[in-house]
Amino acid sequence: MQNQQFLYQKLNTLSEMGALKKDIPLYINSNLNPNFEIRDYQKEAFARFSYYxxxxxxKKIPIHLxxxxxxxxxxxxxMASLILELYEKGYRNFLFFVNSTNIIEKTKDNFVNNNSSKYLFNQKISFDNKQINIKEVDNFTTSHTDDINIKFTTIQGLHxxxxxxxxxGLTYEDFKDNKIVILSDEAHHINSTTKKSKLNKTEELQKSSWEQTVMNILKSHKDNLLLEFTATVDLxxxxxxxxxxxxxxxxYDLKQFRLDGYSKEVDILKADMEQDDRILQAIILSQYRLKVAEKNRIYCKPVILFKAQKTIAESQTNLENFNQLIKNLKVEDLEKIQNTTNEKVLLKVFNFFEENNLSLQDITNELKQDFAEENCISANDDKQAEKNQILxxxxxxxNxxxxxxxxxxxxxxxxxxxNLFDIVRLYDSRSNVIDKKTGKVKVGxxxxSEAQLIGRGARYFPFTTDKAIGESKYKRKxxxxxxxELKILETFYYHTSFDNLxxxxxxxxxxxxxxxxxxxxxxxxxxxxDSFKKSxxxxxxxxxxxxxxxxxxxxxxxxxxxxxKIERFEFTLHTGKSGAVQVFESSENPSGEKIEKEPKSFQIKDIDIRIIKKAIQQNDFYKFDNLKKYIGKLKSIEDFITNYRYLSSKRIDLYSSKDxxxxxxxxxxxxxxxxxxKSMENEIKQQExxxxGTTMFDAKSIQEMFKExxxxxxxxxxxxxxxxxxVFDKITATSEEKYLVxxxxxxxxxxxxxxEDIYLIRNExxxxIYSFEDGDRFEPDFVLFMKEKQTKKPLTYQIFIEPKGSQFKDAEGLFGNSKEAWKEKFLSGIDEKAEIIDSNFGNYKLIGLPLYNKxxxxDFEEAFDDRFGK
Structure with a gap:
């Protein structure tokens, strides 16, 4: 095992070399819920699957990944994107199983309830202009041949x-003649026995039942697939x-997920105070978060989880005590927190209330209303499990x-x-596990388990704001x-007692x-x-x-x-010929006849316009009102057909037999x-x-923009x-940034x-600035200012500079085919495209230099010298 590479490690290498196609096909992109952004790591996951x-x-058959x-x-x-990909490959039947009934109900909502806010697919799912449906089924013997059929179950129920x-019900007969895609969520549960070298009788039975059941299904058809998903693999x-x-x-682990900005940041708020005061501190912080969101026109109803240690009775007592605390809440209780806290975030909270004319009496009244008994829920209540699960x-x-x-x-x-932002730990005990080797306390x-719960609560709350235009709603900003102040919507707090151990x-x-x-x-x-501030x-x-x-x-x-970009298009016409083949005949062409295909080229303008109009009428994308969304200067459908700038110039290379x-x-x-x-439609949609970014650049005061x-x-x-x-007294710098300086x-x-007036300024x-093509946000690491000497109208150069480490290069050791290529392209176009809105502040020229790497x-120095001389 020591010298063997895992499959993902091999694919890491291929991905870094640019060997994986990262573009999501249109038949997937157009059939997923358009409200959800496809993230880079999700594209990576799909690209790996498609390549495999x-x-x-x-590759191993049947496929198990x-x-x-x-x-x-x-x-x-x-999973939804893979279902669409496999539907395109001819799969119609999908078996989804998991360990928990709770997850089953949630997943059903995501997959089949198109009224749910978390529904994963587009409202209309279509392949080749034919609408299909997603259906929940009990078995596959009568599944719908044109639709996506999903059977939802637990691993226990499946067995x-x-x-x-x-x-x-589902039987082994369902799998004999139907190829199946098996989707296993929280898949670590079916490995509870695999991890053990020795099993007791109960575990042997479990292994032979749960795991064997799944493997029996997988192996029942050579084209079956088993796709497992879990955050937990004990390698x-x-x-x-x-x-x-x-x-x-x-x-793609939790650490990388957080480093990429897709989770909240986690902070521990320890408090040496009574439990009621700890609770009060949490709800004050939660209400502050609500107020910050309201001020910035963001809908966010923050939620708090109050965690009991062991028993439902303990949790019920916590709920009853909380209800009493809220009913009896007084403004003096908030004043006590305000007067005794020295915690930075709490000081910020009370300053915000004061600056925004929110009296503590106002906040008290809101807390009594927002956290009233009817707005609290016990997740332990089995009697109302279904109702509570929906909430x-x-x-x-x-609502x-x-x-x-x-x-x-x-x-x-x-x-x-x-929208879970706070977990309050309503107990003070700890597990005190001792490491036998070192004799020190280790994580129990x-x-x-508490850390894993925090990880679940740290999911990012997506929002957009004018303060971070151009940045993804799904990432920290x-x-x-x-x-x-909006940083509070990107921070998760874990409230605990002041116990250093x-x-x-x-x-x-x-x-x-x-x-x-x-x-x-x-x-x-x-x-x-100071020298800069005096300049x-x-x-x-x-x-x-x-x-x-x-x-x-x-x-x-x-x-x-x-x-x-399509100028020429290849299309093959079938000849309609067929032939019988003798089984034992040995020949390169056993049918005795070879079909030779040759091309014949047509320019669209040479094809009868009535044929073109009929093809256009059969495709809703080419309705005039829709085309105008993409081509504002288009005059008519006739214009689209006959104008050389549109369809008229395209060519079709038609391949078939001579006759x-x-x-x-x-x-x-x-x-x-x-x-x-159809090919043009796909490309236009993908390029849309x-x-x-505006080509017009407007002035902002250096004094206002650059502060401590x-x-x-x-x-x-x-x-x-x-x-x-x-200009700064000190900065943090990567090795590439240091080399640049x-x-x-x-x-x-x-x-x-x-x-003169030469200043290199770090951009923290x-x-x-925003790319001209698609408005992607870009924060160059440095901007350099230089003003010409000895001229009547001196020109000030504003030069954007971005150092990049070698890990961002493409397979050829450059940036041209890397994910950073758009930045280099954007920088190279600034000189030509950027226009100054107001020149009353002096003569400025904006320039972007190539990405810098040691x-x-x-190359970088040559570009610099060509422009500014040696």
């Missing part, structure tokens, strides 16, 4: 159905590692009133909630803006699960040098930035401007034109962008230069001969 299914050498992906990463969304068949266990060596297709699975919706949840263990798995099972233990558990960095984040303050440039200078706007297609006058090509019918040409139009700020960093090394051109230092003397989220330093 179609191109991976020596595992997606080891973090809680909250959208595993069911990936019982197959062991003890019942009328209309330290040799049995598990051996089983999944060639099956883990993607490993627990729809917590983000506006859901719940603000507080009381629970013991029932929400530890399968719970999908985005209770604490690890304010990591480096600790003074931004427990704090150490829970922090270690959070590090082990990936929810905290190994090194804790520290404050890092950057300050402007004329600081007092009177400007920086020019552009904005993001919705794309206006009113001026689009060609298919090329829409992103359409067919010599006797082409109108129906043959109609098929070819229809196929061309909804936003663009404190940022949170995991680890840092102070980096500074004593020269005045380095060192290069600039070598050039400063010769630059001083031609320029002080400003952003290995490519000569």
């Amino acid at each position: 299914l179609n191109d991976f050498p020596n 595992l997606f080891n992906m973090a809680t909250g990463s959208g595993k069911t969304f990936i 019982m159905d197959l062991t003890f068949p019942k009328e209309n 330290q266990n040799e049995n598990i590692a051996e089983k999944y060596l060639d099956k883990i297709i993607y490993k 627990l699975n729809t917590l983000e919706e506006k 859901n009133r719940i603000r507080a949840i009381f629970a013991v263990q029932k929400l530890n798995e399968g719970w999908d909630v985005l 099972p209770q604490t690890m 304010f990591d480096k803006k600790d003074d931004e 427990y704090i150490t233990e829970i922090k270690q558990a959070l590090k082990d699960t990936g929810m905290m960095d190994e090194e804790e984040k520290k404050d890092f303050t950057i300050k402007l040098k 004329n440039f600081y007092k009177n200078g400007y920086i020019y930035t552009n904005k993001r706007k919705e794309k206006d297609n009113q001026e689009v006058s060609s298919l090329e401007e829409v992103g359409m 067919v090509l010599e006797n082409l019918s109108n129906d043959d040409l109609l098929k070819a034109v229809s196929s061309l139009l 962008t909804k936003y663009e 700020k404190t940022i949170k960093v995991s680890s840092y090394e102070d980096y500074t230069k004593n020269q005045d051109w380095f 060192e290069l600039f230092e070598k050039k400063i003397q010769e630059l001083n001969d031609k320029y 989220r002080h400003f952003a 290995d490519l330093e000569s």
Whole structure:
């Protein structure tokens, strides 16, 4: 095992080399819920599956794969995309099973209830212009041949159905003649016996039942697939590692999920106070979060989970005590917290209330109303399990009133909630597990379970705001803006007592699960040098930035401007010939006849316009009103057909036998034109962008844009230069950033001969610019200012510079085919495209330089010298 690579490691290498196709096919993209953004790591997961299914050498048949992906990463969304891909490949029957009935009900909602806010598919699902449906079925013997048929069950229920068949239930007969896709969520449960080298009788029975049942189904047809999904795979266990060596297709853990910005950040709020005061502190913080959201026109109803340790009775007592606390709440209770706290976030809360004219009496009244008994729920109540389950699975919706949840263990798995921001630990005990080797306290099972619950609660709450235009609604936006009030919507708090030993233990558990960095984040303050603040440039200078706007297609006058690249299209016409083949005949052409196909080329303008019009009428995409959304200058359908800028210039290379090509019918040409139009439709939709960056850049005061700020960093090394051109007293810098500054230092003397007011400014989220093509947000690491000397109208150059590490390069060691290529393209176009809105502030010229990398330093330096001289 030591020298063997896991499947995901092999695919990591292929992905880094650019060998995996990351574009999601239109038949998937158009059939998923358009309200959900497909994230980069989800595209990666799909690309790996598609590559394995179609191109991976020596793949095991039947296919058995595992997606080891973090809680909250959208595993069911990936399942939905794989269902669509496999439908395209001819699969119609899908068996979904999991360990918990609770997860079954939630998944049904996601897959088949198109009225649910979490429904994963588009309202209309179609393949080749034919609408299909998603149906829940009891078995596959009478499944619908054109639809997606899904059987939902638990692993226990699946085993019982197959062991003890019942009328209309699932039986082994369902699998004999039907190829099946098996989807297993929380799949670690079926490995509970695999991880053990020795099993007791009960475990032997379980292994032979649950695991064997699944494997029997998988092996019942060579084309079956078993796709497992879980956040938990114990690869330290040799049995598990051996089983999944060639099956883990993607490993995307919680740590990477958090580092990529897709989760809330986690903070521990320890308090040396009575339990009631700890509860009160949590609801005050929750109400502050609500008020910040309201102020910024964001709908967010934050929820708190109050966690009991062991028993339902204990949780029920917590709920009753809470209800009494809220009923008797007085403004003096809030004043007590205000007057005694020294916690930074609580001080910020009370300052916010005061600055926004929210009296403590107002807040008290709101708390009594918002956290009233009818707005609290017990997740332990089996008597109202169905009703409560609906409330627990729809917590983000506006008609859901719940603000507080009381629970013991029932929400530890399968719970999908985005607006949980606080967990309050209503007990003070800890597990105190001693490591036999070291004799030190280590993370116990209770604490690890708590850390896993925190990981579930740390799912990101998606929102958009004018303060972060162009950034994804699904990712953190304010990591480096600790003074931004909206950061509270990106932070999860775990409230516990002031027990240093427990704090150490829970922090270690959070590090082990990936929810905290190994090194804790520290404050890092950057300050402007006094010499810079006294300069004329600081007092009177400007920086020019552009904005993001919705794309206006009113001026689009060609298919090329829409992103359409198809000029020639190949289409094959079948000849209709057939022949009998003798089984034992040995020949390269056993039928005795070879069909030679040759091309015949047509330009659209040479085809009868009536045929083209008929093909257009058969495709709703080409209705005039719809085409105008993409091509604002389009005059009519006639214009679209006859204008060389649209359809007229396209060519079709038609392949078939000579006799067919010599006797082409109108129906043959109609098929070819229809196929061309469908390909054009797919490309236009895939190239469509909804936003663009303005070419107009407007001025903002240097004094207003660049200020001192404190940022949170995991680890840092102070980096500074004593020269005045380095405007901050110190910065944190990667090796590439340091190399860039060192290069600039070598050039400063010769630059001083031609320029003045030379300043290199680090951009710590002080400003952003937006790509011209699709409005993607970009925050260059540096901006360099230089003003010409000895000219009547001196020109100030504003130069955007972005260093990039070698890990971002493409397979050829460049950036041209990497995911950073768009930045280099954007920077290279700034010189030509950027226009200054207001030149009253002086003459400015905006320039973007190629991405800087130490290995490519000569290319960067050449571009710099070509522009500014040696």
